[in-house]
Amino acid sequence: MGxxxxxxxLGVKKGPWTAEEDRKLVNFILTHGQCCxxxxxxxxxxxxxxxxxxxxxxxxxxxDLKRGLLSEAEEKLVIDLHAALGNxxxxxxxxxxxxxxxxxxxxxxxxxxxxxxxxxxxxxTHEPLYKDDQVSxxxxxxxxxxxxxxxxxxxxxxxxxLPALSCENSSNCSPTENSSNDGCQSLDQSNDPDDPLMRYxxxxxxxxxxxxxxxxxxxxxxxxxICGLSSSEDNASWLLSCKSFEEERFLVDCFVGDMDMNMLxxxxx
DNA sequence: AACTCGTCCAACCGCCTCTTT
DNA sequence: GAAAGAGGCGGTTGGACGAGT
Numbered sequence: 001m002g003x004x005x006x007x008x009x010l011g012v013k014k015g016p017w018t019a020e021e022d023r024k025l026v027n028f029i030l031t032h033g034q035c036c037x038x039x040x041x042x043x044x045x046x047x048x049x050x051x052x053x054x055x056x057x058x059x060x061x062x063x064d065l066k067r068g069l070l071s072e073a074e075e076k077l078v079i080d081l082h083a084a085l086g087n088x089x090x091x092x093x094x095x096x097x098x099x100x101x102x103x104x105x106x107x108x109x110x111x112x113x114x115x116x117x118x119x120x121x122x123x124x125t126h127e128p129l130y131k132d133d134q135v136s137x138x139x140x141x142x143x144x145x146x147x148x149x150x151x152x153x154x155x156x157x158x159x160x161x162l163p164a165l166s167c168e169n170s171s172n173c174s175p176t177e178n179s180s181n182d183g184c185q186s187l188d189q190s191n192d193p194d195d196p197l198m199r200y201x202x203x204x205x206x207x208x209x210x211x212x213x214x215x216x217x218x219x220x221x222x223x224x225x226i227c228g229l230s231s232s233e234d235n236a237s238w239l240l241s242c243k244s245f246e247e248e249r250f251l252v253d254c255f256v257g258d259m260d261m262n263m264l265x266x267x268x269x
Numbered sequence: 270a271a272c273t274c275g276t277c278c279a280a281c282c283g284c285c286t287c288t289t290t
Numbered sequence: 291g292a293a294a295g296a297g298g299c300g301g302t303t304g305g306a307c308g309a310g311t
Contacts, residue, residue, distance in 0.1 A: 016279075016305090038296065054297075055280065090299060105300070106278055 013047045017056055021046055025053055026061055059100045066098035070107050078104055079112060083126040 017025075028044035034057070037050035046053065059065075070078065074096055081092040089101035089108075096104065108123075116123040 014281075036296080049281090051282095051297080052280075059279075087300065101299075102279075110277060 011047060012049050012052075014052075017060075021048065022056070022061060025057060029057060029061075055102075059102045064098055065100065069111075070096075070099070070104075074099065075107075075112060078108065079116070079126075082108065082112075 024044045024046055025040070028040065032043070037054045040046070040050055040053045041048045044053070048056075077096060078092055081095060085091050087105075089105045093099050093101040093104050113123045116126075117129070120129045121127070122129050
């Protein structure tokens with residue numbers, strides 16, 4: 001059975017995105033905000049499916065994304081959250097600022113899963129694989145997933161409310177401390193300046209004037225367009241106007257910096 | 270140098286959920 | 291309440307790349 005395709009498949013381009021396509025998408029979203037994804041390809045002049053545009057933006061082009069491997073603190077949080085939530089990657093990603101569900105899912109499948117198996121832990125149930133549970137002391141220091149470690153509160157919308165990963169927590173992870181693991185890089189990896197594509201995409205030459213004004217914070221009208229807000233709204237109201245935790249996190253990352261996300265949960269709504 | 274194999278991750282597919290009419 | 295459509299989600303794939311032989 002299945003649903004109708006989200007777009008006309010005829011003439012729709014697939015495969016890797018080019019720098020030119022990225023430029024069009026970034027310019028469009030920064031100047032018009034995230035509106036109807038179905039309409040984005042047409043309005044932005046892209047021969048792509050709307051879903052493809054959304055995926056490209058959320059997983060790669062968003063300005064608040066971190067790059068590189070997950071830190072040990074992030075990895076531990078992913079394991080704890082997975083023990084509590086299972087394969088609900090978007091819920092897990094919502095608790096890791098700058099990380100996408102796709103990225104976490106990939107990291108789980110390529111790194112964490114194997115690490116847990118090496119530790120003698122079933123990555124699905126988070127129970128010991130073997131009754132004897134022979135785990136080396138070295139491995140035990142990494143993380144012992146335990147669903148009871150994570151206290152769950154249920155929000156008004158039925159979602160779990162879990163503690164957000166704080167910056168201080170993450171900064172405890174130094175390269176030397178993690179030399180025995182799969183690698184732990186500096187946390188401050190947003191839009192890695194060494195990535196030629198990202199450098200190009202976010203360069204002044206790449207973005208058109210209005211988009212660049214947005215990034216420079218000099219535009220009085222465009223700053224809040226990503227959430228469809230007017231610039232006259234004060235900080236409190238634009239936070240409250242956000243439709244989702246994702247939007248809140250995005251705005252905070254962009255404009256506020258290290259604001260404690262827990263405040264948003266307890267006081268924002 | 271050439272080939273094979275394994276790993277990584279961006280992107281796609283199809284189903285689910287939510288919203289609108 | 292039902293139907294339709296759009297966005298969101300999780301599973302999977304396939305190409306790029308590096309390591310090993």
